[in-house]
Amino acid sequence: MSDYGEDMDVDVPAPSNGITFSSDNAAKGKRSAANLPVEAEDSLPWVEKYRPATLADVSGHQDILATINKFVDSNRLPHLLLYGPPGTGKTSTILALARRIYGNENMRQMVLELNASDDRGIDVVREQIKTFASTKQIFSRGGFGRGTAALAGFKLIILDEADAMTNTAQMALRRIMEKYTANTRFCIIANYSHKLSPALLSRCTRFRFSPLKEADIRVLVDKVIVEEDVKILPEATDALVKLSKGDMRRALNVLQACHASSTPLQPRDGPKIAEKNIVRDTVTVETIYNCIAAPPPDAIQDILRTLLTTSDITSCLNTINTLKVARGLALADIITSLSEEVAQLNVKPEVMITWLDGLASIEHRVAGGGSESVQTGAVVGVIRNGVELMDQ
Structure with a gap:
């Protein structure tokens, strides 16, 4: 049993009513981390729609991924600190790691994720985080495996944008990290490591996520262009990758904005045109620069x-x-x-x-x-x- 009573819910097989889920698209090569029906998935921002679902899908940082995989394979995962500029894959990496350790069906009770938008003052650290960290899963099984059936013998607490935490909350967190290491691993994600307490830094294995190389951004951008049928000139793609400056999130957001601007407006009262019949304008270099507002x-x-x-x-x-x-x-x-x-x-x-x-x-x-x-x-x-x- 776990610390949450709702975790006793029993999952029943979904009825076969013809609804296609995003997991069915995985076999077709369509990457998506969202477990949603196709209609809902198509309305997602491309940043979320193409968020890596596995560690193998994460772009760049191969040395960091290799080290984390070795930690998982040897069942010696330490507390982690992932820091670096926005859009370099920090959150995607730790979520993919959690999926590999626990599987999608077990993440709800084994992972606690707190973001900068959540209240993470001293009270949350003393109550919510401490309560989650101090309880152990009775039915959890030790050991790792690449299948979803293998569970780790510990929980995972993800503190995203941790450099926004107050100093008192950081001080309260350091003792919890030591006291409940047998039950819980912490992953701290931040943009700037110097805003974190030195006491927290010394308790974590640090990995710096540098800005992504243009080649790594180009791989996913080209994939999105093909799957979303974006009409874009090759030189416009080069400009997009260059202007993203190592930020994958920025590259996908700008690409989606330019794709939307190239779609002609349909009359409100007119007949709806099928997606495949819409004639879009070609995205040019000028379109990219205008969207980013960068000087040509x-x-x-x-x-x-x-x-x-x-x-x-x-x-x-x-x-x-x-x-x-x-x-x-x-x-x-x-x-x-x-x-x-x-x-x-x-x-x-x-x-x-x-x-x-x-x-x-x-x-x-x-x-x-x-x-x-x-x-x-x-x-x-x-x-x-x-x-x-x-x-x-």
């Missing part, structure tokens, strides 16, 4: 060319302001793209230091609420100062 490469090249070749400050300011208004660009995005272009130039170290240090200071002031018009002039001044050093 040609606009950045124009700005940089003007700053490097024109000594008249007023002319430089007019060029930047005209492009900002015409293309709807933000100064922060221009600075980011401009720094990437500047870093590729072959100039003296003093010039590069002047450019990058100046742009970093301007970006900090813009993020702090500085005036865009004033900081635009600062960008011109920084680049022109570097040009003057080049001439010396």
